Amino acid sequence: MAGQFDRRTFLGRMGGIAAGAVVLGGAGELLAACGGSATPVATSAASGPPRRGGSLTIGTEAEDNGFDPTQSAWDSTGYLYARCLYDALTVIAKDGSVQPYLAQSVTPSGDYTTWTVQVRPGIKFHNGTPLDGHAVLSNLEAQLGSALAAPALFGIKNVSMTGPMTVTVTTSGPWVSFDLYLTSSLGTMLEPNSLKTKSANLQPIGTGPFVFKEWVPGDHLTVTKNANYWRPGLPYLDSVTFRPIIEPESRSNSLKSGQIDIFHSSDPINIHDFQGNSSFVTTTDLQARVPGGEPDQIFLMLNTAVPPLDDQRIRDAMAYSIDTAGIRKTIGFNIDPATTGPFDPGTDLYVPTGYPTAPNPAMAKQLVSAYKAEKGDFTIELGTTNVGRNLQLMELIQAELGTVGIKSTITQAQQSEFITNAVYGKFQAYLWRQFANVTPDGNYVFWVSAASAPVGSPALNFARYKDPQIDAALAEGRGIADLAARDKVYQQIGVRFGAIKPYLWLSRCVWCAVAKPSVGGLLTPTLPGGGNAFPFGAGTFWPGELWTTA
Numbered sequence: 001m002a003g004q005f006d007r008r009t010f011l012g013r014m015g016g017i018a019a020g021a022v023v024l025g026g027a028g029e030l031l032a033a034c035g036g037s038a039t040p041v042a043t044s045a046a047s048g049p050p051r052r053g054g055s056l057t058i059g060t061e062a063e064d065n066g067f068d069p070t071q072s073a074w075d076s077t078g079y080l081y082a083r084c085l086y087d088a089l090t091v092i093a094k095d096g097s098v099q100p101y102l103a104q105s106v107t108p109s110g111d112y113t114t115w116t117v118q119v120r121p122g123i124k125f126h127n128g129t130p131l132d133g134h135a136v137l138s139n140l141e142a143q144l145g146s147a148l149a150a151p152a153l154f155g156i157k158n159v160s161m162t163g164p165m166t167v168t169v170t171t172s173g174p175w176v177s178f179d180l181y182l183t184s185s186l187g188t189m190l191e192p193n194s195l196k197t198k199s200a201n202l203q204p205i206g207t208g209p210f211v212f213k214e215w216v217p218g219d220h221l222t223v224t225k226n227a228n229y230w231r232p233g234l235p236y237l238d239s240v241t242f243r244p245i246i247e248p249e250s251r252s253n254s255l256k257s258g259q260i261d262i263f264h265s266s267d268p269i270n271i272h273d274f275q276g277n278s279s280f281v282t283t284t285d286l287q288a289r290v291p292g293g294e295p296d297q298i299f300l301m302l303n304t305a306v307p308p309l310d311d312q313r314i315r316d317a318m319a320y321s322i323d324t325a326g327i328r329k330t331i332g333f334n335i336d337p338a339t340t341g342p343f344d345p346g347t348d349l350y351v352p353t354g355y356p357t358a359p360n361p362a363m364a365k366q367l368v369s370a371y372k373a374e375k376g377d378f379t380i381e382l383g384t385t386n387v388g389r390n391l392q393l394m395e396l397i398q399a400e401l402g403t404v405g406i407k408s409t410i411t412q413a414q415q416s417e418f419i420t421n422a423v424y425g426k427f428q429a430y431l432w433r434q435f436a437n438v439t440p441d442g443n444y445v446f447w448v449s450a451a452s453a454p455v456g457s458p459a460l461n462f463a464r465y466k467d468p469q470i471d472a473a474l475a476e477g478r479g480i481a482d483l484a485a486r487d488k489v490y491q492q493i494g495v496r497f498g499a500i501k502p503y504l505w506l507s508r509c510v511w512c513a514v515a516k517p518s519v520g521g522l523l524t525p526t527l528p529g530g531g532n533a534f535p536f537g538a539g540t541f542w543p544g545e546l547w548t549t550a
Contacts, residue, residue, distance in 0.1 A: 045281040046520030050547040055239040056519065058543065059251050059263030063218050063244035065416050067204035069185035070146035070195065073419060076264065076539030077244065082188055084223045084240060084543050086206035089117060089136070089187040090179050092438060094532040098179045101528065102131060102189055102207065104165075106182065112174040112479065117182075119165045120528075123230040125191040126205050126212075133161045138192035140167065151460050152186060152445045155478070174479035176486075177441045209235035209544030218244060229544075231528060236521065236547035247388060249273075255280065255514060261548070262515035262522075264539045266296070266433060267389060268335035271512045283513045283522060285537050286335075294349065294437050296509035296538055297339055300382075300397065301432040303425055304502050305455050305464035308378045313367040314406075315501040318429075319356050320364035321404045322397055328507050331393050336507035341494035342435045342443070344508060348487045349440070353498030355505060364404035372405070379407045383421070384431040386412045393506075394431060422462045425455035432462075433509050436538040440490040444474050447493065463502035470496050511539045518550040 064081060066072030074082060089103040100106055104120045123131040140159045143149040155178075158170040171178060181187060191205035204212050207230065210223035221242040225235055243260060245251045248267035252274070254260045263270075274282045285295070300318070308314040328336055340357060343349035372378075382398060384390040391412060398408050408429075413421065421427045437443055445451050449466035453459035473492045480486040497503060513522060513536060525533040525542035535541060 045283075045515065045522060046518055046547070046549050048520075050236050050521060050545075051549055052236050052547070053238055054548045054550060055237055055241065056261045056543075056546060056548055057241045057243060057259070059243050059245045059254055059260040061244075061248070061251065061263075061265050061267075061539070062246065062415055065217075066201035067212075068190065068195070068198070068200035069188060070142045070149055071198070071201045073148065074185050075415075076266075077242070079185075079540045080242065080264070080543060081221060082185065082206075083208065083540070084210040085204045085208045085212055086188045086190065087208050088184070089119075089182040089189065091183050091527070092180075092534040093527060094534050096438060096534070098177075098183060098438075099527055099529070099531075099533075103182070106179045108176075108178070112176050112178070112481070113171050115169045115171070115175075115178050116162070117167045117169065119167075120230070121165065123207055124228065125207055126226060127191060129191050129193070129205075131189060131207055133163055133165050133167050135189060135192050136167045137161045138195060139189050140169070142190075142195045143186055147458070149186060151451055152181070154445065154448075154450065173475075176479060176481050177439050180438055180442060210240060213239070235544040237543075240543050240546075246386070252514075255516070261550075262513060262519050262546075264511065264513045264541070266509050266511050266539060268332040268510060269389065270514060271335050271510065272333040274512075274514050279517070281515045281517050281519065281522075283515075283536055285511045286337075294343055294347075294435055294440065294443075296433050296436040296511070297342055297503075298336065298431075298433050298506045298509050300504040300506065301422070301430045301463055302502055302504065303428050303430075303455070303462075303464055304500075305425055305452075306428060308371060308375070308380070309428060311371060311375075312500070313371045314378075314380075315504075317364040317367040317371075317404060317406065318401060319501050319504050320360040320367070321400050321406065322504060322506070323359045323400055324506050325358070327393060327396055330396065331389065332507060336510050339505045339508045341497055341505060342440070342503075343491075343494050348484070349490055349494070351491045351494065353494045355498035355501070359400070361404050368405040377407075379409060381428045382408050382410045382431075383418070383427050383429065384410070384412055385415050385418050390431055423458050423460070425453070425457070425459065425462075425464055429504075430462075432503075436509075439486075440493060441474070441478050444478065448474050465500060465502045467496055467500060511537070513539075513541060516550070518548050519546060520549065521546045 060077040062077050064078040087102045090098050091101045093099045103117050105118045107116045155171045155175050157172045160168050162168045190200050194200035194205045209226050209229050211226050213222045213224050215221045224239045245254055248265055248269050251263045252270055274280050302309045304310055328334055340355040341353040382394050384394050394410050401408050435443055445460045447470055449471050451461040452464045452466050470493055473489050477486050477489040522541055523535045525535050525545045527533055
């Protein structure tokens, strides 16, 4: 099987967590893409030409559970780690286009059913192994054979090595945005033998700007400069240390006390803490959006496969009972914008979804009473991660549900357990954050019925709904090259979500990065062929292009 791999072997397999599964308090992305202009909003940072040398300590909002995407799910922290240790075949440019990175070219056939990946010559992994067609094939085989990653690649029919530096991917139908998937962990290249021996999860070997030095899970990860990096002049720093800091207030305090140099966060309290503080530089993705893209949304995710949430009346009642404007004011300082679906108002993907824009307690009470008269009383278990402010938010929701006759309890779990519960359907209503992407096709595996499964079996459609109209829109949109025509098809998905309510929308997520003014390079990542990469979205930036004047 050295030269060819048959995708059909894995079409029956489902499981685990593909890149992109994200929770509130444990960030993530499939792709960095968030929602106005093409440049993130930032205050003044270090200026002038980049300086070489020095080190930075970066605070992250969570810890990851490994470095091999075929074994471990990557959230936003994982992608920051990956951008130090690895490179992807393609990346998103500042203008939203997909550009080659490790690949010299990624070329589709005229009907978008065959994609040819040509690898740049002369690139080596940290241990000296060459990056070539065999390495790319080994990585794609590992992804397709992984219970974690394979479901995200439903549409691949065959992968083969068609030259020393060339791999050809054949899809089961037109797949216009396949190259987009190669920007994620699915297109991230690990040293082939480390994949084969399963050592990559703890001892990563990549082609990236930094080399793995030490990882103490829950405490720190340290990486050092790759002196033989294939991109001349990069990286600027000698080393980077990451420190997971779970509570948002602790992240703010760590920066103010000088324990870290920069942190990322999706909690609005961190933006609120540093508003007007000229001693630090705050960057947000509030007005940063890849053209045609979607930002992360914050929502209550409902398991539609378990009672009473398998009944449309209860999902409707919950939507009518929650005062999202009050929550955004009380918990979010009115920083996170309102939302009624996966697509932002003002974008080409948005149309009114029919989702409630204000609470209607009377309607909610009617629906709850009708359900109880038919099926009896019930209690819903609300779940979140072990973050204090998440618990506060859930307590507000619990109180609002109680006013319409819905009894509920609240449980908390560590992030890794929390995600696993979602994958296996062992939850009722989870506080969640997800769906940042350049195109809705990037969320195909999270929305399609084929990715649903009974409780106890792994599924990437975590809410476990099955909707033929959503399936039809996803299938049709995947094959449309014209952006305007594609948008009209995808608009139907937002409307269907507003009707069936597997997600109770709370707010659009706003990410921030807050740094000392001595930190430079956050908004100016470059591409090998010239131009700029998309700098900051869904909590992820480019450590290999950061520098410091300290």
